[in-house]
């Protein structure tokens with residue numbers, strides 16, 4: 637029958653409209669501006685309103701969400717930052733839009749290359765968030781970040797990320813991707829145990 641779809645659509649809207657008040661009465665203020673409230677409103681079983689009040693509220697990001705890459709460093713007991721990147725250049729090679737630029741460190745005495753980057757740039761406006769760099773890095777040195785709030789008025793100053801801006805500690809990586817981190821650490825420990833048993 638003509639118009640039946642419109643009536644059904646309005647029915648859905650009304651169900652959500654009244655459902656919002658019913659849930660507000662049942663749950664009270666805890667439904668808004670709390671992590672649990674956002675989690676409940678993001679579920680497929682939600683009753684009533686399901687939108688979030690961005691930027692005051694943010695959707696809960698799944699672990700595998702990826703936005704821009706960042707470089708991981710480990711914090712040594714001495715407080716020194718140990719950058720995992722060896723400037724091997726694999727990430728720059730596999731990057732489809734070629735938005736990574738790396739310069740390797742050179743030993744000032746011997747002139748030989750040192751496996752560490754002296755410069756590392758990513759043009760984040762060209763990055764297509766594919767995650768290839770993180771997939772192919774043999775040293776777990778580059779990972780995909782969850783931070784998507786990067787708007788600015790100055791592309792040249794703010795959107796060409798240099799080494800200092802790209803570096804983040806391993807504990808940060810662990811906080812946004814706990815399962816990936818645990819899996820990689822377990823694999824690293826296993827490899828280390830095998831190497832030490834051989835020697």
Ligand code: SF4
Nearest residue numbers: 721722724725727773
């Ligand atoms: S981030 Fe990884 S793949 Fe890229 S240069 Fe550094 S070690 Fe190589």
Ligand code: SF4
Nearest residue numbers: 731763764766767769
């Ligand atoms: S996420 Fe993809 S496009 Fe962005 S830097 Fe990595 S490889 Fe390049």
